[in-house]
Amino acid sequence: MTVLSLPRARTSHxxxxxxxxxxxxxxxxxxxxPLWPLYQARDHFGPMQVTIAFAAMVAGAAVSFGTLGHLSDRFGRxxxxxPGLAVGIVAALVMAAWPDLPGLIVGRVLTGVAVGLMASTATAYLTDLYGAAHPERTGSGVPMLTSAVANLGGLALGPLLAGALAQWVPGPLVTSYLVLAVVIAGLLVLVAVTPETVDPRAAPDGRRFALRPGxxxxxxxxxVVGFFAFALMGFFSSLGAVVLRGELGVTSSFVLGLAPFAAFAASAGAQLLLGPVAPRRLMVIGSVLFPAGLAVTVTAxxxxxxxxxxxxxxxxxxxxxLLFKAAVTETVLAAAPASRAGVLAVFFIIAYAGMGLPSVAFSVVIRYVALAPTMVGFGTALTLGTAAAVGTALHTGNRSSR
Known part of the structure; x- marks a missing residue:
């Protein structure tokens, strides 16, 4: 893979x-x-159906990451x-036009495909563009910080936007999708005029997944750290609004969007606040905040x-x-430069498995066990898993630095 030499101004924009x-x-x-409770009320399905519809995106993303996520290393970012943005537009139109469970599942699978095309590629693209615009800042943490904030900040804004539109604009199960489809279409135009950073004529070594020595x-x-970090995000994305409505009696669509917004916005904010901190220290801080927050949630x-x-x-x-940012940074450091997108694609497959599988298990268990004790078990499992993963990562990092 060859990174092209490009004008600074164009790459900066x-x-x-x-x-x-x-x-x-x-x-x-x-x-x-925040729309899941509205679908529930209209179609009378439970948390399991909500989780299945949510998990459909995770399945689509896993397939997309595995089969397409590496392609930008060969064909260009x-x-x-x-195409990822274009698939996102199609998914939004499908969910707006077909608001029944089969349509939601189709739309969510397409959403996952779009995410799979975007996430690892955008992370690598931002690194390339920043390096081309600021060649004097080799090794800067700005691209990784921007990528992590765009990822989790975007995840935060989605529920807030949908909750606000559902609360105060007619057609809540249609309007949100159409608004975002228009926004994405405009951004597709801007991305189309962004310089390419990879020369597809260069002969790659053919390996999708290549790591640096050691x-x-x-x-x-x-x-593994990414898996557990996204497991928490998956819970608030898929079942946060359902819990607020069923257990706390919240009926406002806007307020229902606040739980996932709080989780993802705090995630992005913490990364901005502690951006310059070394990845291993971020893991330590994150591993303390993570279980503390789960304990407060259970108390509620x-x-x-x-x-x-x-x-x-x-x-x-x-x-x-913080755990997610540290994990992405460590992944980029572990990747061979010519396989950066491919390595990130595998990382995101594992992270998105964390977003989907624990939430599906949670929705199965609460069919037979009360929500509060299930949440205690869920929080305990995530805490122990995170502690083990962070401990392993810190030990590995110490060995690598010797």
Whole structure:
């Protein structure tokens, strides 16, 4: 893979075009979160159906990451991101026109395909564009910070936007999708004029997944940390609004969007606040905030209070965001430069499995066990898993630095 030499001004503008497009598509991924209770009330399905519809996106993303996520290393970044945005527009139109469960599942699978095309490619593209615009800043953490904030900041804005539109604009199960489809279409135009950074004529080594010497342990540890960080995000994305409505009696669509917004916004905010901090220190801080937030969230179920639930979501989200940023940074360090997108694609497959599988298990268990004790078990499992993953990552990092 050869990175092209490009004019600084165009790459500087393109950097922000790609960052905003990345955020907008991720916002679409969580857009239905405050709408799930509306679908439930209309079609009389339970948390299991909600989780299945949510997990359909995870399945689509996993397939897309696995089969397409590496292609930008060979064919170019823009040539993969532009189709990803186009698929996102199609998904939004499908969900607006076909608001029944089969249509939601089809739309969510397409959403996952779009995310799979976007996430690893955009992360690599931002690194390329920033390097081309600022060659004197080799090794800067700005691209990774921007990527992480665009990813999780977008996930935060989706539920807030949908909740506001559902609360105050007619046609809540249609309007949100159409609004974001228009936004993504505009961003597609901007991405189309962003310079390409990869020369497709260069002969790559043909490997989708290549690590630096000694990078295997570092990558494996980072991927497991990403799994547990996204498990928390998956819970608030798929079932956060359902819990607020069913357990705390919240009926406002806007307020229903606040739980996932609090988690993802705190995640992005923590990354901005602690951006310069070294990845291993971020993991330590995140591993403390993560279980603390889960404990507060569980407390809110035993002593119902909206403010307590939102506080717990924010604290846990901040911890998860720091863990995610550290894991992405470690993954990029472990990757061979010519396979950066391919390695990130595998990382995101594992992270998105974390977003889907624990939430599906949670929705199965609450059919037979009360929500509060299930949440205690869920929080305990995530806490222990995160502690083990972070401990392994820190030990691996110490060995790698010797």
């Amino acid at each position: 393109g950097f922000w075009f790609v960052a905003v497009a990345f955020g907008a598509l991720m916002a679409f991924g969580t857009l239905p979160t 823009r040539r993969i991101i532009a 990078g295997a342990r570092l990558f494996a540890a980072a991927a 179920l035993y002593h119902p209070a909206l403010w307590l639930f939102l506080t717990g979501a924010a604290i846990a989200g901040a911890g998860g965001g």
